[in-house]
Amino acid sequence: MYDTLIIGAGMSGLAAGIRLAHFGQRVAILERHYTIGGLNSFYRLRGRNYDVGLHALTNITPKGAKRGPLARLLRQLRFSWDDFEISPQNGSQIVFPGAKLSFSNEFELMRSEVARQFPGQADAFDKMVSQIVDYDDLTDEHQQLSAREVVSSYITEPLLVEMLFCPLMFYGSAREHDMDWGQFCIMFRSIFLEGLGRPFAGVRLILKLLVKRFRSLGGELKLRSGVKRILTDDGHVCGVELEGGETIEARRVLSSAGWCETMRLCDDGDPVSSRASGQLSFCEAIATLDVPPSAFDYHQTITFFNDSPEFHWTKPTGEMCDVRSGVICSPDNFGYDRPLGEEGTMRVTVLADQDRWMALDDPDYRLAKHRWWDRIVESAVRFVPDFRARVIDTDMFTPGTIVRYTGHDNGAVYGAPDKQLDGTTHLDNLFVCGTDQGFVGIIGAIISGISMANMHCLRD
């Protein structure tokens, strides 16, 4: 009999597992895949290492900072800041026609950029930022308001509104068109007020730290152990059945498999799942270059681009990908103390229509990957130096990749649009954590696992 079973060895499941094992629970993490990490995994292809989910860690506050999600998660998981070996971004930019905003881990840069390019909006921007600083994610009653409405009540220049939404939606909106004001505040703080960084060794470093810690505390990790059913009895979970047929008993279950996905696993006839699945999915064109981008004088960490004054955050209609807008990430362009390697990498992420991608059979899928790699990169090089002559290897990440790594319906990157912030379900000892609880991204997922473990699994 386990105290707690955790479904999924992604960031949130591993973090929750560490908390529970640390306080002496008998806990096992059940992972369907043969490896850990979920959306944040890594793989090797033709002799090179690739990260699946990581562009940058958000919420990067400097060593010694006591506030904010990063400081909190280090304390809760008993890590030191140095363990994560984080290097800060060089600097990033948001590029729209006729306007460009640069930002870095010093918020003053962004403030001055706004004041320079939108002088009439500078005061309103400051006012809005002070609201965002004071926003309390646990108690605020305005959490559900439309962020577009709130932001437009301060900022009257539509182009600036669109430019602010673009990065925040790309990095964390499960909802089309708009965000909740609460989510907007969380994302604004995590990207603009705190900042971006990356461990030299990428996401594998964080995963290794988490899994090593979990195991050293006596936690059990079971790979290739997909959960087929959550076994219930009269409003109560009594255990799970694995895909292999084995059943495991537990006093409670914490699931990071997603809301709809978890509801479907329950064997009590799916009584409460009338919640929409997410629709927003990504394609990413990955280019390996023969030189780092600094060799052609490109130093930006991330470039968010949009080719018209209006930013569209919706599932693409009519085409497989929407290349009007995207995120260009260069893992080489962080402030490491040594070069990442002799080669370089450029990754371009755009919105994709998962239905069209999943409908393809194998030869068409491979053809589409090539065709769309070209179109995505062609769109990106309008905003950064044309790196195509330097490409020595390519790969392509599609909505199918997300389904494979996470099992999320529709390959939805940020899960379902409606979140379950308190993590509870219709069963008194089944809880959700991770993407569909409400905190997204790597740091967000870790915080989610910690909070749900504290709130629901450590109280007795």
Added chain:
Amino acid sequence: MTKEEIREEVLDILADIAPDEDLSNLDDSQSFREQMELDSMDFLDIVMELRKRHRVQVPEDDYVNLASMNSTVEYLEPLMKDIQKV
């Protein structure tokens, strides 16, 4: 445990929770919250570490006693005086 030993033990828990913190300048009469910016999650951790390490139960209504080092030691002394230091 003596008061001094209890203080050492609390310091050890704090060092465990916040390894990057320099605790040598801790002012025993000042609140942890102000000096280390501990939040409610951290206070819960102090309570749970006490339970894990010494089987000392701190009921939720008593958390206010854990505000500073002085008040914590004061509060824990009767609960921990029979515990042997290891």
